[in-house]
Amino acid sequence: MRLWTASKFLLSKISYNCMNSICHAFKILYTLELCTHLCVIVEDGKVIASGRNRTNETQNATRHAEMEVIDTFLEQWREHRLSKSEVAEKFSKCKLYVTCEPCIMCAVALSFIGIKEVFYGCANDKFGGCGSVLSLHSTPKGEGFKCTGGIMATEAVSLFRSFYEQGNPNASKPHRPLAQQATQ
Amino acid sequence: MEETWQIVHIPDNPPFPPDQQPTVDAIASLIDPLFANTLVRRLNQIAPLENLRHVKRVHKKFVQGGKTQLSVILCLASQNGNQLDSIQNDVQELMNSYQLSPFITKVCKYAASSKEEWEEQCKLWPTSYHPPTYNIEGITGFSQEDSQSVFSFMKYAIQLAKSGDNLEVNAAVIVDPSVKQVIAKACDQTCSCYNPKNEITLETSCIEKLETSVCHGISGGALSRKEHSNGFPAKSEQLYTGVSCLCPWGWAEQESDMSLRYCHPLRHASIVAIESSAARDRLLFPSSGKTQDKSFEMDHMQSCSAASPAKRQKTNPTNIQVNGEDNLDLNGEGCTRSLSARPYLCTGFDMYLVWEPCIMCAMALVHQRIRRIFYAYPNPKAGALGSVHRLQGQRSLNHHYAVFRVFVGTDI
Numbered sequence: 053m054r055l056w057t058a059s060k061f062l063l064s065k066i067s068y069n070c071m072n073s074i075c076h077a078f079k080i081l082y083t084l085e086l087c088t089h090l091c092v093i094v095e096d097g098k099v100i101a102s103g104r105n106r107t108n109e110t111q112n113a114t115r116h117a118e119m120e121v122i123d124t125f126l127e128q129w130r131e132h133r134l135s136k137s138e139v140a141e142k143f144s145k146c147k148l149y150v151t152c153e154p155c156i157m158c159a160v161a162l163s164f165i166g167i168k169e170v171f172y173g174c175a176n177d178k179f180g181g182c183g184s185v186l187s188l189h190s191t192p193k194g195e196g197f198k199c200t201g202g203i204m205a206t207e208a209v210s211l212f213r214s215f216y217e218q219g220n221p222n223a224s225k226p227h228r229p230l231a232q233q234a235t236q
Numbered sequence: 237m238e239e240t241w242q243i244v245h246i247p248d249n250p251p252f253p254p255d256q257q258p259t260v261d262a263i264a265s266l267i268d269p270l271f272a273n274t275l276v277r278r279l280n281q282i283a284p285l286e287n288l289r290h291v292k293r294v295h296k297k298f299v300q301g302g303k304t305q306l307s308v309i310l311c312l313a314s315q316n317g318n319q320l321d322s323i324q325n326d327v328q329e330l331m332n333s334y335q336l337s338p339f340i341t342k343v344c345k346y347a348a349s350s351k352e353e354w355e356e357q358c359k360l361w362p363t364s365y366h367p368p369t370y371n372i373e374g375i376t377g378f379s380q381e382d383s384q385s386v387f388s389f390m391k392y393a394i395q396l397a398k399s400g401d402n403l404e405v406n407a408a409v410i411v412d413p414s415v416k417q418v419i420a421k422a423c424d425q426t427c428s429c430y431n432p433k434n435e436i437t438l439e440t441s442c443i444e445k446l447e448t449s450v451c452h453g454i455s456g457g458a459l460s461r462k463e464h465s466n467g468f469p470a471k472s473e474q475l476y477t478g479v480s481c482l483c484p485w486g487w488a489e490q491e492s493d494m495s496l497r498y499c500h501p502l503r504h505a506s507i508v509a510i511e512s513s514a515a516r517d518r519l520l521f522p523s524s525g526k527t528q529d530k531s532f533e534m535d536h537m538q539s540c541s542a543a544s545p546a547k548r549q550k551t552n553p554t555n556i557q558v559n560g561e562d563n564l565d566l567n568g569e570g571c572t573r574s575l576s577a578r579p580y581l582c583t584g585f586d587m588y589l590v591w592e593p594c595i596m597c598a599m600a601l602v603h604q605r606i607r608r609i610f611y612a613y614p615n616p617k618a619g620a621l622g623s624v625h626r627l628q629g630q631r632s633l634n635h636h637y638a639v640f641r642v643f644v645g646t647d648i
C-alpha cells in the first residue's frame with residue numbers, strides 16, 4: 053500500500069491527462085521490491101522512465117533512484133541511436149519528480165545532465181543537495197535546474213516513516229536478518 | 237628525485253592564516269598558584285567555557301628567575317559595553333574574596349585544525365589540539381613505509397590515466413590498504429569512444445610540464461608555487477576537457493567527430509570504480525538476495541540515525557592475492573565465504589584519484605564509505621575536496637573520510 057501512497061503523491065504532481073502512463077509506471081514499480089525512493093522522468097507530460105533505489109541489491113550505495121532513472125533514460129536513447137547533442141536536447145526538456153529531496157550526489161548529477169526542472173516531496177536534512185545541506189541546483193554560472201520542494205511533504209514524510217518503523221532500521225546493525233515487512 | 241613526493245592532509249575546514257584566526261575576548265586574572273586548583277574547580281562550575289572547550293582555563297608562563305606565573309580565565313567578556321562591568325555576580329564574589337584583578341585577553345574561537353594553527357593559538361592563550369575525532373590513519377603523518385605505498389598506488393593511478401604522454405582522463409583506484417591490494421580501478425567513461433591508443437593530441441609534452449611545474453612548486457618556494465596555483469600539470473586547462481570531474485557540465489559541447497557515439501555524462505572514474513568494487517563484492521560474497529539492509533537506503537533519509545556503520549569485517553588476508561589486482565579468485569574460498577564475512581561497502585578502503593573529484597564523485601565516495609582519498613592534482617573549477625567545496629567538512633553527513641593531496645615527484 054505504501055507504494056500506492058507514493059504513486060498518489062507523485063500523481064498529484066502531474067497533469068491529469070497523463071494519469072494512465074503514470075499508473076503504468078507505478079504498476080511496474082509495485083511488482084518490484086518495496087522501496088522508499090521513487091522517481092519518474094516526464095517528457096511532454098508523459099512518464100518516459102522511472103527509477104527506484106537499488107543500493108541493497110547492488111551493494112552499491114550510489115544507486116539512488118535518480119541515478120537509476122538517468123541510466124534507464126540514456127539506455128533508451130542509445131537504443132534509438134540519438135547523438136550526444138540530441139540527448140542533451142532531450143534532457144533539457146525533461147522534468148523529474150521524486151519523493152525525497154535529491155542528495156548532494158544526485159542533485160549535482162541532475163545539474164550535469166541538464167535537466168529542466170525537479171519536484172520533490174520532503175526535504176533531506178542530512179544529505180540534501182537542493183537547499184538543505186548544499187544548494188547545487190543553481191550555480192553562480194547559471195548551470196542547474198528549477199527546483200520546487202516540500203510538495204505534499206507531509207504525505208512523503210509519512211511514507212518514509214512507515215517504511216522505517218516497520219523495517220526497524222538501525223545503521224549500527226547493517227547485516228540485519230530479513231525484514232518480513234519488506235516484501236509486503 | 238623521490239624527495240619531491242609529498243603527502244599533504246587537506247583539513248575539514250579551510251585553514252585560517254595562522255595569525256588571523258578568529259578570537260573572542262575573555263576576562264582573566266593572575267592567580268596565586270596555591271589557590272589554582274580551588275579556583276579552577278569553582279570557575280568550571282560557575283562559569284564553564286561552554287563553546288570553547290579547546291581553550292585551557294589556566295595559562296602558565298615562565299618568567300625571569302625560573303619562576304612560573306599562573307593566570308586563569310574567569311569568564312567570557314560580553315560583546316558590548318564595558319566588558320569588565322558585565323561580570324556575573326558569583327564570579328565577582330570570587331574575585332573579591334581572592335583579591336583578583338581582572339584583565340582582558342584574546343582566545344581563539346575555534347579549535348585548531350592543524351598543528352601549525354595550534355602553535356599559533358597558544359601564543360595568545362593556550363588551547364588543546366585534538367586531531368580530528370574520527371582518527372583516520374595518516375592525518376598526523378605517514379610512516380616511511382606507508383608513504384611509499386601511497387606513492388606507488390598514486391603512480392599506478394597516473395599510469396592508468398595516461399594516454400601516450402597525456403593525462404586525458406581521470407583514473408580511480410580503490411585499494412585495501414591492510415593488504416595493499418587493488419580492489420577496483422577505472423578511468424572516465426563519459427564517452428565510450430575513448431581509446432587511449434588512438435587518441436593522440438597536439439600536446440605531447442604535458443607530462444614533462446607537469447613535472448617541472450609541480451617540482452618547481454615544491455622546491456622553489458611560495459612564489460613559484462603561486463605561478464602554478466592551479467596545480468595543473470600543464471599551462472592550459474583546455475587540454476583537460478576530457479577529464480570528467482574537471483568539466484562535468486561540458487559533456488554535450490565536447491567535440492566528437494562521430495555523431496553517433498554512446499555517451500554517459502555521469503560515468504566519471506570514481507563512479508565506475510565504485511560500480512566495479514560493488515560487482516566484486518557481489519561475486520565474492522553472494523547472498524540469497526533477499527536480505528534487506530535498509531541502512532543503505534538510509535542515506536536518503538532525514539530521519540536516519542547518525543550512527544556509523546559497523547566496521548568492515550576483516551576477511552582472512554591469506555585468501556587475498558596480494559598482487560593479483562585483477563584476479564577475483566572466484567573458484568576458491570571466495571564463493572563459499574559466509575555472508576558474515578561480507579564487507580560493508582568500501583569501509584576501510586582508500587581511493588586514489590589523479591584529479592580532485594567533482595562533488596558528485598566526492599558524495600558518491602561518502603555513500604560508499606571510503607576511508608581516505610588521495611588525489612594528485614586540484615580541480616579549481618569543480619573540485620569538491622578543497623577547491624570549490626569542502627565536502628569533508630560537511631558535518632551533517634553520516635560518514636567522514638580523510639583527504640590528502642599527493643604532490644607528484646619527478647620520477648613519473
Ligand SMILES: [Zn+2]
Pocket residue numbers: 116118154155156157158159
Ligand atoms: Zn541521491
Ligand SMILES: [Zn+2]
Pocket residue numbers: 480481484504505506593594595596597598
Ligand atoms: Zn566526478
